[in-house]
Amino acid sequence: xxxxxxxxxxxxxxxxxxxxxxxxxxxxxxSLKIGAVFLVMLFGLPLVNYFLPELANxxxxxxxxxxxxxxxxxxxxxxxxxxxxxxxxxxxxxxxTASLQHESATQRASDSNEGGKA
Amino acid sequence: MIEFIPLAFVILIILATVGLGIWAxxxxxxxxxxxxASRSVGVGMxxxxxxGEYLSAASFMGVAGLVMRYGYDTLWYPVCYAAxxxxxxxxxxxxxxxxxxxxxxxFAEGRFDSPFFRKIAVTFVLFIGFFYTMPQMKGAGVVxxxxxxxxxxxxxxxxxxxxxxxxxxxxxxxxxxxxxxxYWVKLFAISVPIFVLISxxxxxxxxxxxxxxxxxxxxxxxxxxxxxxxxxxxxxANVLNMKxxxxxxxxxxxxxxxxxxxxxxxxxxxxxxxxxxxxxxALAATGTAFAANSPIISQQPVGVVMDExxxxxxxxxxxxxxxxxxxxxxxNAPDNQTWLSPFGNFTNxxxxxxLYTYSLIMALVCGTAGLxxxxxxxxxxxxxxxxxxxxxxxxxxxxxxYMFTPVWGTLARAIVPxxxxxxxTDAAVISLPTAxxxxxxxxxxxxxxxxxxxxxxxxxxxGLLVSMSGAVAHDIYGRIFxxxxxxxxxxxxxxxxxxxxxxxxxxxxxxxxxxxIAKMVGWAFAIGAASYFPLLLLxxxxxGLTMPxxxxxxxxxxxxxxxxxxxxxxxxxSGQAGVVPPLARVLMEQPAIWAVPLSIILxxxxxxxxxxxxxxxxxxxxxxxxxxxEMGISKNYIxx
Numbered sequence: 001x002x003x004x005x006x007x008x009x010x011x012x013x014x015x016x017x018x019x020x021x022x023x024x025x026x027x028x029x030x031s032l033k034i035g036a037v038f039l040v041m042l043f044g045l046p047l048v049n050y051f052l053p054e055l056a057n058x059x060x061x062x063x064x065x066x067x068x069x070x071x072x073x074x075x076x077x078x079x080x081x082x083x084x085x086x087x088x089x090x091x092x093x094x095x096x097t098a099s100l101q102h103e104s105a106t107q108r109a110s111d112s113n114e115g116g117k118a
Numbered sequence: 119m120i121e122f123i124p125l126a127f128v129i130l131i132i133l134a135t136v137g138l139g140i141w142a143x144x145x146x147x148x149x150x151x152x153x154x155a156s157r158s159v160g161v162g163m164x165x166x167x168x169x170g171e172y173l174s175a176a177s178f179m180g181v182a183g184l185v186m187r188y189g190y191d192t193l194w195y196p197v198c199y200a201a202x203x204x205x206x207x208x209x210x211x212x213x214x215x216x217x218x219x220x221x222x223x224x225f226a227e228g229r230f231d232s233p234f235f236r237k238i239a240v241t242f243v244l245f246i247g248f249f250y251t252m253p254q255m256k257g258a259g260v261v262x263x264x265x266x267x268x269x270x271x272x273x274x275x276x277x278x279x280x281x282x283x284x285x286x287x288x289x290x291x292x293x294x295x296x297x298x299x300x301y302w303v304k305l306f307a308i309s310v311p312i313f314v315l316i317s318x319x320x321x322x323x324x325x326x327x328x329x330x331x332x333x334x335x336x337x338x339x340x341x342x343x344x345x346x347x348x349x350x351x352x353x354x355a356n357v358l359n360m361k362x363x364x365x366x367x368x369x370x371x372x373x374x375x376x377x378x379x380x381x382x383x384x385x386x387x388x389x390x391x392x393x394x395x396x397x398x399x400a401l402a403a404t405g406t407a408f409a410a411n412s413p414i415i416s417q418q419p420v421g422v423v424m425d426e427x428x429x430x431x432x433x434x435x436x437x438x439x440x441x442x443x444x445x446x447x448x449x450n451a452p453d454n455q456t457w458l459s460p461f462g463n464f465t466n467x468x469x470x471x472x473l474y475t476y477s478l479i480m481a482l483v484c485g486t487a488g489l490x491x492x493x494x495x496x497x498x499x500x501x502x503x504x505x506x507x508x509x510x511x512x513x514x515x516x517x518x519x520y521m522f523t524p525v526w527g528t529l530a531r532a533i534v535p536x537x538x539x540x541x542x543t544d545a546a547v548i549s550l551p552t553a554x555x556x557x558x559x560x561x562x563x564x565x566x567x568x569x570x571x572x573x574x575x576x577x578x579x580x581g582l583l584v585s586m587s588g589a590v591a592h593d594i595y596g597r598i599f600x601x602x603x604x605x606x607x608x609x610x611x612x613x614x615x616x617x618x619x620x621x622x623x624x625x626x627x628x629x630x631x632x633x634x635i636a637k638m639v640g641w642a643f644a645i646g647a648a649s650y651f652p653l654l655l656l657x658x659x660x661x662g663l664t665m666p667x668x669x670x671x672x673x674x675x676x677x678x679x680x681x682x683x684x685x686x687x688x689x690x691x692s693g694q695a696g697v698v699p700p701l702a703r704v705l706m707e708q709p710a711i712w713a714v715p716l717s718i719i720l721x722x723x724x725x726x727x728x729x730x731x732x733x734x735x736x737x738x739x740x741x742x743x744x745x746x747x748e749m750g751i752s753k754n755y756i757x758x
Contacts, residue, residue, distance in 0.1 A: 016738055034208055042201065056460065059330055062330065064459075066190070067458070070193045071196075075518075079510070082207050094746075
């Protein structure tokens with residue numbers, strides 16, 4: 001079974017699988033990296049609260065440090081993480097598209113060369 | 119006249135909603151418009167609409183109420199409601215849009231080429247949807263009760279009927295505009311009044327500092343305050359947890375019991391004569407004392423004085439007026455230290471605070487990715503990149519909103535602590551403005567927050583109705599019963615389904631008056647977290663997932679969560695809270711910590727066993743999920 005793509009790329013099933021794996025691996029590794037930062041923050045804070053209550057309850061501007069962090073500062077940090085993710089993710093996708101187009105152009109060139117010989 | 123101002127605001131927002139819905143409907147003609155707004159909605163509009171749909175009664179009223187009632191522990195609700203979108207962005211938003219299906223059931227069927235699996239997925243649209251509508255309905259009942267003194271059910275029936283009508287005529291296109299509009303109404307309503315209130319009652323930091331500086335302190339009544347406490351029918355809201363110093367009168371005409379022996383309680387002699395002690399009481403029918411937990415029925419007021427450091431739990435069998443004297447500690451209010459610190463009454467009630475906290479976080483973060491009415495909106499993005507940009511802006515819009523909610527809870531604790539006594543903390547955002555010295559200004563600000571609350575449950579309930587009715591019309595009717603039905607007859611089916619589901623939602627709303635709004639929403643999230651989230655995560659990223667694996671994980675995880683949560687609800691409603699051991703109670707009340715891993719492990723194990731059932735074109739499917747649009751692999755599941 002073959003799939004017809006734009007730029008006249010015919011994908012053989014084996015090629016499909018390789019392509020799917022490489023595309024997914026790059027995207028997943030980015031997601032996991034940023035997800036790890038987020039999870040450390042999310043699951044680390046209860047541990048700080050539990051094991052270092054004095055640090056968590058340090059007064060800051062009338063609040064406790066842990067209240068200020070969770071109720072106010074947490075949001076901008078998630079915005080930053082998501083912004084970094086989108087920039088990186090779009091970059092990866094542009095690279096994938098470019099390399100595929102390059103590949104298909106090379107393929108076409110070699111196809112027409114072979115045609116010339118025949 | 120002043121008392122009608124909030125009602126005027128509410129009517130205004132209802133008219134604006136219905137009017138915008140009708141206006142937008144005129145521009146919506148095809149079936150595709152009806153279901154996914156033709157995939158033509160811009161990022162700004164779509165982000166506002168998703169935020170508008172997402173910020174429910176739980177966010178608008180419930181979070182402020184929970185923060186007021188329990189303090190730090192409940193900050194996890196707004197944080198995870200917002201942060202869940204980061205998870206959605208990292209793992210689900212892009213692939214889901216690229217796969218090009220209308221709904222989760224479309225994804226379920228398309229990913230495994232299995233119409234059977236669609237049926238299972240549809241079940242959960244309805245399950246999660248109904249769990250999520252219950253708190254919206256409670257919100258409607260509470261607001262109308264606060265501003266109009268209507269009975270609880272009237273608000274629910276009126277609001278439910280209006281929204282159901284609006285959705286039945288407008289569909290998805292209608293509500294996209296309406297919901298984008300409603301986001302901005304909500305942001306205005308949660309932010310502008312709080313600045314006025316801060317200028318009068320002190321800043322967020324100052325009111326927080328009151329708690330920090332005086333850890334042993336507790337909110338007190340600033341003046342003599344009388345209120346009605348519910349009877350046994352309102353359990354568990356029929357309890358006053360009193361802490362001395364306290365002086366208050368119960369009745370006339372009361373029926374109650376006290377959990378502590380008489381030494382704590384002195385009854386003024388003048389009122390003793392009319393105090394009747396039932397025959398099975400452990401003490402004599404006369405005197406100045408009575409035994410623990412013996413029922414007391416009195417036609418005359420019963421005065422109670424409690425010294426500092428004493429505490430007692432008063433439980434009412436029949437609704438009764440209680441009048442608290444000035445400087446009495448407010449019952450049911452945690453002391454400052456407990457309220458302010460992590461692991462207070464919310465997560466530590468059963469003694470497993472870390473476990474409870476983690477399970478709550480998992481339910482909320484994973485559950486965001488499993489909400490059917492939110493995910494359907496990602497299909498209205500033109501492509502995967504737009505879906506990601508939309509998610510970012512949603513995070514900003516809802517994050518800004520959520521930063522305001524604990525401010526309300528903190529100020530309400532300081533200014534209107536009487537809400538603790540009769541379990542009305544869910545009404546904090548409506549009630550706080552009325553504490554202003556100027557009744558006119560108070561009524562206007564309260565009108566604004568009431569309108570915001572209405573915008574909140576109207577938009578969320580609309581979204582849920584569209585998802586649930588869409589599931590019934592598009593999936594059950596259109597694909598299971600009448601695969602050859604015309605788009606027109608599916609539209610009719612959609613409208614009929616809307617009316618039916620609206621009616622069921624109203625009925626369910628009447629049953630849940632005593633549950634916290636935000637807590638109920640947490641349950642809907644827990645069910646989504648253990649059913650849809652594992653399906654979407656593994657379905658998007660693991661080529662080896664098979665239909666039997668996905669179905670088993672989803673069914674077991676989802677139904678196990680529903681089962682334990684419903685059991686907890688029934689136990690609480692029947693007043694038998696003590697029968698479950700603490701650890702079991704934590705795991706039943708917050709099932710995500712075991713249900714999500716269970717669901718994922720089942721999916722992986724069963725998929726490995728049924729390896730042969732991996733779809734033959736799975737690599738193409740994975741490419742459709744992940745390859746950039748420029749490669750031309752993505753296609754819309756339903757062409758139009």
